[in-house]
Amino acid sequence: xxxxxxxxxxxxxxxxxxxxxxxxxxxxxxxxxxxxxxxxxxxxxxxxxxxxxxxxxxxxxxxxxxxxxxxxxxxxxxxxxxxxxxxxxxxxxxxxxxxxxxxxxxxxxxxxxxxxxxxxxxxxxxxxxxxxxxxxxxxxxxxxxxxxxxxxxxxxxxxxxxxxxxxxxxxxxxxxxxxxxxxxxxxxxxxxxxxxxxxxxxxxxxxxxxxxxxxxxxxxxxxxxxxxxxxxxxxxxxxxxxxxxxxxxxxxxxxxxxxxxxxxxxxxxxxxxxxxxxxxxxxxxxxxxxxxxxxxxxxxxxxxxxxxxxxxxxxxxxxxxxxxxxxxxxxxxxxxxxxxxxxxxxxxxxxxxxxxxxxxxxxxxxxxxxx
Numbered sequence: 001x002x003x004x005x006x007x008x009x010x011x012x013x014x015x016x017x018x019x020x021x022x023x024x025x026x027x028x029x030x031x032x033x034x035x036x037x038x039x040x041x042x043x044x045x046x047x048x049x050x051x052x053x054x055x056x057x058x059x060x061x062x063x064x065x066x067x068x069x070x071x072x073x074x075x076x077x078x079x080x081x082x083x084x085x086x087x088x089x090x091x092x093x094x095x096x097x098x099x100x101x102x103x104x105x106x107x108x109x110x111x112x113x114x115x116x117x118x119x120x121x122x123x124x125x126x127x128x129x130x131x132x133x134x135x136x137x138x139x140x141x142x143x144x145x146x147x148x149x150x151x152x153x154x155x156x157x158x159x160x161x162x163x164x165x166x167x168x169x170x171x172x173x174x175x176x177x178x179x180x181x182x183x184x185x186x187x188x189x190x191x192x193x194x195x196x197x198x199x200x201x202x203x204x205x206x207x208x209x210x211x212x213x214x215x216x217x218x219x220x221x222x223x224x225x226x227x228x229x230x231x232x233x234x235x236x237x238x239x240x241x242x243x244x245x246x247x248x249x250x251x252x253x254x255x256x257x258x259x260x261x262x263x264x265x266x267x268x269x270x271x272x273x274x275x276x277x278x279x280x281x282x283x284x285x286x287x288x289x290x291x292x293x294x295x296x297x298x299x300x301x302x303x304x305x306x307x308x309x310x311x312x313x314x315x316x317x318x319x320x321x322x323x324x325x326x327x328x329x330x331x332x333x334x335x336x337x338x339x340x341x342x343x344x345x346x347x348x349x350x351x352x353x354x355x356x357x358x359x360x361x362x363x364x365x366x367x368x369x370x371x
Contacts, residue, residue, distance in 0.1 A: 091298030126162035189223035215260030
């Protein structure tokens, strides 16, 4: 595989292979994947936006608390609306705008934890936990996994003081994702399984509980898959997909944007991804056929599905199918596509082929692959 990559006979490798290479080289997986699609690294100091996010997540040490100047505490409803808006920006991959607004959201949540009745402060802790979890997700997307884990540690502590029993398991799921990005697959799997067991014992009678439990099960399955145990991962995914059917019989969450992404369509999207990553393109396309995306499927998940389907077509030598899929992806997420390393790798493989399907050059020029 290394020889093929060096000779540019292949432009990407299976994720389990990349994890093995990262462990052997003693680096994080992100070092092999290149810059994430958030903010490309230039080797320079963090931009002011990211510095502000860092300060919001980790206030200055050993300094007296700063009194909020002229700040007014938001109502719980307005604060939840702020949080929902932040998560919407995240799922739309609008990371620049999210960096602009996230420090204010965290500050608003912190203020609510310090004033009001015990019930209000508990609501504030729940909001702070979700805001810091959002900061952790953003940091992962920017390739800052240590900052992410700092944010998630603080989010977990806030969850313990909140009135939301599902917040801590949701934060655990986020931490498992951060561990996956660092190549700590055993830690990620053990954390997700432990949290899922706790949710399954006490909270699967509500749609919120089912979604959190299902998200943790998917996370554990992903860790198995990246450890090259596809069979166990697939069994867990099938179990999760069956469990997602229960959601139709339960009242929906009050605000689905603040609960783990989990539905039949999200499970199927993840199954397509794992099949592609394990060089099972026929299986991936079969799984992708007839997917009905639910209304709460975030845009980022939809774009991932198109990217994985394009990869499967490419692996099967179906250049026309890959080009059709990439054209759809370009229409819905052009900026995301241009900055994504896998999209560039797929296009590089297609461009290096002997047959150039109509429309290929236009895409290759858009992704700056054509020479």
